[in-house]
Amino acid sequence: MPQPQLLIFDCDGVLIDSEVIAAKVQCELMREEGIDLDAADLAQRFAGLTWPAIVERLKEETGHRFSQAFMQRVDDEIDRRLGTEAEEIAGAHEMLDRLEMTRCICSNSSAARLELELDHVGLWDRFRPYVFSAIDIGKAKPEPDIFLHALKVFDVRAENAIVLEDSVHGVAGARAAGCRVVGFTGASHSYPGHADALTEAGAETVISRLADYPAVVEVLGDWQDG
Known part of the structure; x- marks a missing residue:
């Protein structure tokens, strides 16, 4: 597995x-x-x-x-x-405290905006220098370019990477890259049917609280994606 x-x-x-x-x-x-x-x-x-x-x-x-x-x-x-x-999603820092695995950010936002907002909520130093902007890499999500870039940087096979995404476009891009995907519906813009839409796009499971993510990562280590 x-x-x-x-x-x-x-x-x-x-x-x-x-x-x-x-x-x-x-x-x-x-x-x-x-x-x-x-x-x-x-x-x-x-x-x-x-x-x-x-x-x-x-x-x-x-x-x-x-x-x-x-x-x-x-x-x-x-x-x-x-x-x-901007505010962090509830529980972001606590979640990261519980995750020891290598991590990075893959976003469609510009590098300047990512640094601006991540620094504002105190998350910039928890990811830098591994904060990747699709604008700098190639085509934006839903294309897989930025995820493929991250896999190359860390020399990790796609099936050994887990992506946490809130948008159908992001899920589609991650799946196109061959990564495993967990959907997230805990932000203010979430809507009725959001979880279903992420599942249909390819997310293996969907969570609405970041506090649940470390346990999901552990489970996925023993759960073969069909």
Whole structure:
């Protein structure tokens, strides 16, 4: 049976409760563009995607073209709020205290944003230098590039890595890389049917509390994925 050797964490929505903050900023500023969207719906539909990917989908839905200046303004405001308002997901530090295995972060957020928000909640030093941004690596999730990069860095086979993800896109990318995946539904943007959606995307099991993750990692060491 594959024994876990590497734990890969998504950041936004897994370690930091940031998806709702980003969605609120996006909706607030899009109203100035004449587009009225609900932040909870936006977070549910687009959690895990990059801002350019979200914009592309919204352009297809609405026909509206967003300027580069607008996109940069949204990014800047999200960074500002994450640096002052973001909070860790409950139990993040305690969970990490119980996990001795090698770990890293694989995220679609930029390297600068990851350092900003992780430092704000005191998690940066618990992962650096192994905080990987898909923007620097290759294609963003749901493509597997960032997970494959992490496997290469640590010289670990995919079946020996466990990924903790809150988004369908993240689960799909991790599974495409061959990793085992645990879904997470404990952030503020979680929604009815969230756990089912993660399971359908390929998560072996789903948890809603980070306190449960160390036990799940132990169980997965003896549980062969079918």
